[in-house]
Amino acid sequence: MAKEVTNKEDNYSKWYNDLVVKADLAENSAVRGCMVIKPYGYAIWEKMKADLDRRFKETGHQNAYFPLFIPKSFFSREAEHVAGFAKECAVVTHHRLMNDPDGSGVVVDPSAKLEEELIVRPTSETIIWSTYRNWIKSWRDLPILINQWANVVRWEMRTRLFLRTSEFLWQEGHTAHATSAEAVAEAERMIQVYADFARDVLCMPVVVGRKTASERFAGALDTYCIEAMMQDGKALQAGTSHFLGQNFAKSFDVQYTDKEGKQQYVWATSWGTSTRLMGALVMVHSDGRGLVLPPALAPIQVVMVPIYKSDAERSSILERMGLLKKEIETAGLSVKIDDRDNLRPGFKFAEWELKGVPVRLAVGPRDLASGEVEMVRRDTMDKVQVPQNALALRLVELMEEIRKNMYAKALSFRDSHTYRVDSWDEFRKKIEEGGFLLCHWDGTPETEARIQELTKATIRCIPLDSFVEKEDGVDMLTGKPSHQRVIFARAY
Amino acid sequence: MAKEVTNKEDNYSKWYNDLVVKADLAENSAVRGCMVIKPYGYAIWEKMKADLDRRFKETGHQNAYFPLFIPKSFFSREAEHVAGFAKECAVVTHHRLMNDPDGSGVVVDPSAKLEEELIVRPTSETIIWSTYRNWIKSWRDLPILINQWANVVRWEMRTRLFLRTSEFLWQEGHTAHATSAEAVAEAERMIQVYADFARDVLCMPVVVGRKTASERFAGALDTYCIEAMMQDGKALQAGTSHFLGQNFAKSFDVQYTDKEGKQQYVWATSWGTSTRLMGALVMVHSDGRGLVLPPALAPIQVVMVPIYKSDAERSSILERMGLLKKEIETAGLSVKIDDRDNLRPGFKFAEWELKGVPVRLAVGPRDLASGEVEMVRRDTMDKVQVPQNALALRLVELMEEIRKNMYAKALSFRDSHTYRVDSWDEFRKKIEEGGFLLCHWDGTPETEARIQELTKATIRCIPLDSFVEKEDGVDMLTGKPSHQRVIFARAY
Numbered sequence: 001m002a003k004e005v006t007n008k009e010d011n012y013s014k015w016y017n018d019l020v021v022k023a024d025l026a027e028n029s030a031v032r033g034c035m036v037i038k039p040y041g042y043a044i045w046e047k048m049k050a051d052l053d054r055r056f057k058e059t060g061h062q063n064a065y066f067p068l069f070i071p072k073s074f075f076s077r078e079a080e081h082v083a084g085f086a087k088e089c090a091v092v093t094h095h096r097l098m099n100d101p102d103g104s105g106v107v108v109d110p111s112a113k114l115e116e117e118l119i120v121r122p123t124s125e126t127i128i129w130s131t132y133r134n135w136i137k138s139w140r141d142l143p144i145l146i147n148q149w150a151n152v153v154r155w156e157m158r159t160r161l162f163l164r165t166s167e168f169l170w171q172e173g174h175t176a177h178a179t180s181a182e183a184v185a186e187a188e189r190m191i192q193v194y195a196d197f198a199r200d201v202l203c204m205p206v207v208v209g210r211k212t213a214s215e216r217f218a219g220a221l222d223t224y225c226i227e228a229m230m231q232d233g234k235a236l237q238a239g240t241s242h243f244l245g246q247n248f249a250k251s252f253d254v255q256y257t258d259k260e261g262k263q264q265y266v267w268a269t270s271w272g273t274s275t276r277l278m279g280a281l282v283m284v285h286s287d288g289r290g291l292v293l294p295p296a297l298a299p300i301q302v303v304m305v306p307i308y309k310s311d312a313e314r315s316s317i318l319e320r321m322g323l324l325k326k327e328i329e330t331a332g333l334s335v336k337i338d339d340r341d342n343l344r345p346g347f348k349f350a351e352w353e354l355k356g357v358p359v360r361l362a363v364g365p366r367d368l369a370s371g372e373v374e375m376v377r378r379d380t381m382d383k384v385q386v387p388q389n390a391l392a393l394r395l396v397e398l399m400e401e402i403r404k405n406m407y408a409k410a411l412s413f414r415d416s417h418t419y420r421v422d423s424w425d426e427f428r429k430k431i432e433e434g435g436f437l438l439c440h441w442d443g444t445p446e447t448e449a450r451i452q453e454l455t456k457a458t459i460r461c462i463p464l465d466s467f468v469e470k471e472d473g474v475d476m477l478t479g480k481p482s483h484q485r486v487i488f489a490r491a492y
Numbered sequence: 493m494a495k496e497v498t499n500k501e502d503n504y505s506k507w508y509n510d511l512v513v514k515a516d517l518a519e520n521s522a523v524r525g526c527m528v529i530k531p532y533g534y535a536i537w538e539k540m541k542a543d544l545d546r547r548f549k550e551t552g553h554q555n556a557y558f559p560l561f562i563p564k565s566f567f568s569r570e571a572e573h574v575a576g577f578a579k580e581c582a583v584v585t586h587h588r589l590m591n592d593p594d595g596s597g598v599v600v601d602p603s604a605k606l607e608e609e610l611i612v613r614p615t616s617e618t619i620i621w622s623t624y625r626n627w628i629k630s631w632r633d634l635p636i637l638i639n640q641w642a643n644v645v646r647w648e649m650r651t652r653l654f655l656r657t658s659e660f661l662w663q664e665g666h667t668a669h670a671t672s673a674e675a676v677a678e679a680e681r682m683i684q685v686y687a688d689f690a691r692d693v694l695c696m697p698v699v700v701g702r703k704t705a706s707e708r709f710a711g712a713l714d715t716y717c718i719e720a721m722m723q724d725g726k727a728l729q730a731g732t733s734h735f736l737g738q739n740f741a742k743s744f745d746v747q748y749t750d751k752e753g754k755q756q757y758v759w760a761t762s763w764g765t766s767t768r769l770m771g772a773l774v775m776v777h778s779d780g781r782g783l784v785l786p787p788a789l790a791p792i793q794v795v796m797v798p799i800y801k802s803d804a805e806r807s808s809i810l811e812r813m814g815l816l817k818k819e820i821e822t823a824g825l826s827v828k829i830d831d832r833d834n835l836r837p838g839f840k841f842a843e844w845e846l847k848g849v850p851v852r853l854a855v856g857p858r859d860l861a862s863g864e865v866e867m868v869r870r871d872t873m874d875k876v877q878v879p880q881n882a883l884a885l886r887l888v889e890l891m892e893e894i895r896k897n898m899y900a901k902a903l904s905f906r907d908s909h910t911y912r913v914d915s916w917d918e919f920r921k922k923i924e925e926g927g928f929l930l931c932h933w934d935g936t937p938e939t940e941a942r943i944q945e946l947t948k949a950t951i952r953c954i955p956l957d958s959f960v961e962k963e964d965g966v967d968m969l970t971g972k973p974s975h976q977r978v979i980f981a982r983a984y
Contacts, residue, residue, distance in 0.1 A: 030566065030622050031559045031610065039554035039638060046555065064534045067526035068612075068643055068659050069582075072589070074522065076598045086589035090561075091600050092612065093585045095647040097564070097578040106568045108583050108609055117600055118523065120560075120584065120612070130522050140834075146531060151560055151643065155587040167560050342632075 005354070008288055012232045013160075019282055020161045023291050023355050026278070033159040033166030040355065041278060043299035045169065048277060049149065051201050051296065052171065055193050061145045061173060066127050068151075069118035074126040077251040081125065084218020088155040090120040090166075120153040125219065125270055128174045129248040136176060136266055138257045143186070144176040162279035163236075163492050170274035173241075176266045178256065180245070183267035184222075187243040190271040191224035194239035202277065203294040203406035204228050204284050205414050206238060207436075207487060209461025214445045217270075221245040227460045227487065229414040230283040233434020235460045235489035238280050241271035279492070284410050285379075291356025292378050294406055295399035302328055302335045302395060303357045305348045307364035314341075317363050324361075324373070324391060331392035333399065353378065358402050359395060379406050420485070424476045427488070431455045437488040440473035442480035451477060451488065460487040497846070500780055504724045505652075511774055512653045515783050515847050518770070525651040525658030532847065533770060535791035537661065540769060541641065543693050543788065544663065547685050553637045553665060558619050560643075561610035566618040569743040573617065576710020580647040582612040582658075612645040617711065617762055620666045621740040628668060628758055630749045635678070636668040654771035655728075655984050662766035665733075668758045670748065672737070675759035676714075679735040682763040683716035686731035694769065695786040695898035696720050696776050697906050698730060699928075699979060701953025706937045709762075713737040719952045719979065721906040722775040725926020727952045727981035730772050733763035771984070776902050777871075783848025784870050786898055787891035794820055794827045794887060795849045797840050799856035806833075809855050816853075816865070816883060823884035825891065845870060850894050851887060871898050912977070916968045919980070923947045928981050932965035932974035939970055943980065952979040 005022055006014040021027050025041030037045065053063070069092060076082040096112030099105075121127065128146075135141060149171045156166050173190060177183040191208055198206045206226035216223040220242035228238050246265040249255070255263045285292040295301055304321050308314040318339055325335045336357075338348050345362065352360055362374040372385045375394075379402050386394055417435035421427045430437055441447060441459065452458050462484065473482050497514055498506040513519050517533030529537065545555070561584065568574040588604030591597075613619065620638075627633060641663050648658050665682060669675040683700055690698045698718035708715040712734035720730050738757040741747070747755045777784040787793055796813050800806040810831055817827045828849075830840050837854065844852055854866040864877045867886075871894050878886055909927035913919045922929055933939060933951065944950050954976060965974050 027626075029559045030619070031561045031563060034559035034561060036559065036623055037557040039556045042556045043554065045557075062531035062535065063538065064531045065529040065537075065661065067521045067523045067528065068645065069523045069526060071523060072598065075589075082589075082598055086598055089587065089589060090584045090610070091586040091589065092582045093600065094583040095581065097567075097574075097581060097583065097611075106564065106574055106578055108585065118582070119589075127522070131528055134519075153560065169557065 005288070005290060008231070008286075016279075016283060017161060019286055019290060019354075020279075025282070026161050028161065031166075033156050035161050035165050035167075037169075037275070040299060044281070044293070044297050045275060045278060047297045047299070048201070049171075052193075052197055052273065053147075053149075055197060056147050056171075056173065059145075059189060059193060061147045061175075063149065064146045065148055065150070066124050066131065068121055070121050070124075070127045072117045072119055074130055075119050077126065078219050078247055080247075081219035085122045085154070089122050090153045090155055092118040092120065121150070122152055122154045123270075123272070124148065124150070124152075124172055125174065125244070125248050125268075126252075129252040129254060129268070132176055132266070133252050133254045136254055136256050139178050139259055142176055142178045142256060142266065143182065145173075145186075146175065147171055147173045160279070162275055162282070165275075168275045170272050173269070173271040175269045176249075176254070177269070178258065178264070178267070180267050183245075183269050184243050187222065187224055187241045187269040187271065190269070191226060191239065191241040194241070194271075194273060195226050198226055198228065198238055199407065201294065201296045202281055202284070203403055203410060204238070204280060205407065205411040207461060207463050207467045208465045209463040209467075209487070211240075211461060212445070212448055212459045212486075214448055215458065217242045219244060219247050221247070224464070225461050227489075228280055228284060229417060229436060229489075230280070230492065231286075231413065232283075233417050233489075235436065235487070235491040236276075236280050236283065237460070237491065238277060239271070239273040242269060244268035244270060285406055286356070289350070289381075290354030292406065293356035293358060295358045295403055298356065298358050299334065300336045300352075300355075300357050301333045301399065302359045302361060303352045304335065304337045304361045304363065305345050305352075306337070306339065307345050307362055309365075313365050317365070317368055320368060320388075321363060324388060327392045328395055331396050333392075333395055359398060377402055379409070421488075422473070422476055427476055428455060431457050431488070431490065435489065436460070438468050438485040439488050440475050440482035440484075441486050442475035442478050442482055444478075444480075447475060447478055447480075455490075457488045457490050460489050460491060462486045497780070497782060500723070500778075508771075508775060509653060511778055511782060511846075512771075517774070518653045520653065523658075525648050527653050527657050527659075529661075529767070532791060536773070536785070536789050537767060537770060539789045539791070540693070541663075544685075544689055544765065545639075545641075547689060548639050548663075548665065551637075551681060551685060553639045553667075555641065556638045557640060557642070558616050558623065560613055562613050562616075562619045564609045564611055566622055567611050569618065570711050570739055572739075573711035577614045577646070581614050582645045582647055584610040584612065613642070614644055614646045615762075615764070616640065616642070616644075616664055617666065617736070617740050617760075618744070621744040621746060621760070624666075624668055624758070625744050625746045628746055628748050631670050631751055634668055634670045634748060634758065635674065637665075637678075638667065639663055639665045652771075654767055654774070657767075660767045662764050665761070665763040667761045668741075668746070669761070670750065670756070670759070672759050675737075675761050676735050679714070679716055679733045679761040679763065682761070683718060683731070683733040686733070686763075686765060687718050690718055690720065690730055691899065693786065693788045694773055694776070695895055695902060696730070696772060697899065697903040699953060699955050699959045700957050701955040701959075701979065703732075703953060704937070704940060704951045704978075706940060707950065709734045711736060711739050713739070716956070717953050719981075720772055720776060721909060721928060721981075722772070722984065723778075723905065724775075725909050725981075727928065727979070727983040728768075728772050728775065729952070729983065730769060731763070731765040734761060736760035736762060777898055778848070781842070781873075782846030784898065785848035785850060787850045787895055790848065790850050791826065792828045792844075792847075792849050793825045793891065794851045794853060795844045796827065796829045796853045796855065797837050797844075798829070798831065799837050799854055801857075805857050809857070809860055812860060812880075813855060816880060819884045820887055823888050825884075825887055851890060869894055871901070913980075914965070914968055919968055920947060923949050923980070923982065926982070928952070928979045930960050930977040931980050932967050932976075933978050933980075934967035934970050934972035934974055936970075936972075939967060939972075943969060947982075949980045949982050952981050952983060954978045
């Protein structure tokens, strides 16, 4: 293989990190906890962004941009919100450097201290609701449906590329509504947008659910989420959508005049997904050879590798490949011919497998003569000979087959690692093996906390869709009554 | 008019600010010097981004993302660079807040002081070259052609929406090359990309030139720029491209092994454009009625306003409009029907004029009967009746006519405000009137500084293209010899 990747079964965590770094997705930077997203990784993120952005616009949202900095006083207006974020934020205190009076280098200029410190946004509810105050006067100004693509900073002590970094890229929707019902509907609509995106584009099965009170976003009345299962059986929260009630409207005094002329506080939602999705993408589909990218997210969908011994063979094969490439591009797929002359085909094969390119085509002298190509699909590694004519059409079909197969495979993995557990003994054993445990819970934060303390498992969500049917039961730990199973798992 | 805009001739600066705010492009935020880019403004910026991004990719560049924060020690490695930016940077010193021990609110937690302060990037050369050090080993790793879309912070004392804000959005290209000649060629290629974009998309004439030594980017050996003229005769620098020599490679020890096996320092360029382009867009084309948007950047290219007295008229006109809208959208244009029932047509006309929509169509009962629409183009305000059949085709042609006319009008304005000036007396008089003054200059920073001190005029650039033919002459102030006229102007 081109680059050594740790065996997934030996060390899942190191395997993940190896893939991210060796497939050129991202790397740690010189700044603690901040990553560099490399061109190949960024190209995948751009495709995620474009697809999500289209879905947001189709559901009536517009993009805007709000300041990176939040005055400290704004930040602390919503009590739960500040409690949730104050311990992990980057604080700007000065606005100038000066030459070190003691010698070389530069130091912070003490005379350039800010009157009020600025927080680098960990999320933008406060700065946005302070702005909405000026935008909203009447019911005619509602709803406001805005999304922002931005970087945010949450000072993390233990970081992992994409999954948990001090700076990350994300989108945050912030909407304002006249009624509670409208805001709830918006929060629910957006979690469904995320679920559709995860399933259709990432080929990643997700459970749509609600968080328990203790897992809610700081300042929310209700948090909806999509939860996915990684290949080590741990859960990963891939997107959240919050019904914020009137909390931020009250903190920032945002009221509107309703049709009857009365003043009313505005209702809010916020919802977000981030570069964390890149981590999920890697963890859900990759194998011992490297990434396996869904066709819709692959920067290169088809790679062509020439097999030759002589210069004459090389040039006639590359010529034919050029013609095929044009046909395939016309069919709407992205193609790369790997014509590097200093590397052997086997090395190239390994490199493109590592990078997860959905389909590899190889053409040698015999293929040239027979009018065929060797086609290998990355998801199954199946190898077949296919005729060069109608190749483009075959590839378009194949991309859809790959998409469906990747989803089916991930779904099958999740389903085979999802268990109904009714006794505490079984829970303690099963949770060590990983997976989703569907259990009855008595609905109290005390029991939830106790289970987490004993097992490190959390309630990932109370499923909303048909993931598990409603049924009565008793809490496995306390024996108290329950009306629905929830999902327990260890999580990223 | 819908909203009162200051007269351009009375107060150009206030007129500009009024337009930006009242056309819903941007507004000042609660954070000193930082703006909120509103949905309508952001939609225009998105179109600029998409067009530039396509041009960057067509010239072989890839996007990536580097950290927001730069360690203070990196920042100071390149001496000129730190001198250029140290006085205007936001400094992060702490990573946690805590409850105020004296009572309510939150304060910075003194125990969470960073060992080394972090600078919020004002530009990313240092963090990127510290990364390139690990990416570049051999000549085979070169060139590296990377662009980043990001936010940056330069602490400004006097700010103006889009033109000068403490935080702004931009793109910054950072390329690495094996030879000086390649890097120079890249810097020149990218300034031409900017020039083409400015002319074709913004409909804004620009002069391509080189900066004098005193106006160069901090750390560059050569800075190329595009300079545009605003309607008050002042210059605006709309994009820059820097040949950085080996300065950053030496500061961060970035060397490659050449084909002969020798170690060589890498050559660099960087180039950028920012949300400042939004300011240029407003200042170049707008008039007393509001914005005039080039078709390629208009979020709404065609607005349709129904004219009616009765509900019956309204519904039959809106029905016809719906059909026309579909035809026009099929032709590739974006269309909005303004069917608000609580506003009069005249109010709507004024609002869409303020927002710069390229073409307005009105349909009343008489038009419905005659099979025509009233068509008004925003750039000239010409009003004509056009038949409803073949309307879409006519609009597509019209967009191109508007584009050409907007460019021609701006070019004519610039040319009629560009003067050859050969005497100091004339210079002192002319500079008060505004415009580009083409003058001989003796090439010394002393004369340049003296002229700036006396008149606030700077050398905008030494033109590179055929803007002014080469000729010998004498400096108007010192009488020393000169071989080329340069452009003097007051500038934003």
